[in-house]
Amino acid sequence: MARAKNLAARQDSVNEIGDAGMDYRESLISIASLADGGARMTRSASSNIEEQSSIDLCLNHMQVHSLISALDAYSRIWMGQYSDIAMNLKVEFSLYRLDERGIDCVIRCLLEAIRALAMPKLATFGFSGSFGIWNPDTDQLSKGKACNAYDMQQVIRHDEAWRTHPEGGSTVNYKEPWIRGTLPPLVCDCEGDSEGSFRMVLHLPPAHYELLCEALEVNALLLELRLRTMFAFFLDKPSALELASSLENLLANVVDPEIAAGARERASQLRAIANAVDDQGSAAASEA
16 A cells, blocks of 8 residues: 555656656657667657657566666766776676786776766775765766666666565665655556566656666667767766777777677667657556
């Protein structure tokens, strides 16, 4: 009963805002043009865009988990946890096998230098240190984006966890989202279970959709090793961007070509999430 009341409160909050008043046409069309197939679109990305106050994304279970990870990584970069970038690079490109060549040390040094230029207050912090998601510095640097992305992540992981495991659990996923950002809480509809029939429909006002697109694009650029372009979402210091270019060139020369090709395919799959538009998603999920 308490969960039902919380979900109803979230819906009421979103209904109150109406049109968020943000033009997200460029974001939508740019993501649509970059997607490399695999997206199921039931509405043209450019049709009647100015008339829409929200957009529904219909995602399968794998896409939901990918989106949760993308929003998490995006928020962590904003708050200065660059160790997360290093870990993602290691995992995605199997860099553990290169440790004996000192690659890990070089990656860490370059990332620490970029962070020191972008966030001087963190220069004396450990590599895994950060401002924290609700710190005023994070909010100021990201102009609220970090906290809003974390709010979206909380809602998605919470609703997915309870849908697939209604008996509950002890992880953070089962805790009621603590919404602290400037955007109203995200609303989701879920159906199915974890055995393959699960799907989630996200009801996204323009501001939420624009933020989701940016988080997905940032993660796709990392998978493509386009690190200078990725960091340009977070900082504008030329010296820091030059270091990002150095890191990009280093990795381009050490990453196995087959592994890089697989990562590029995963980047296309991330971008496709932003195109999983479904006019009937809301109604279908509500009827289930």
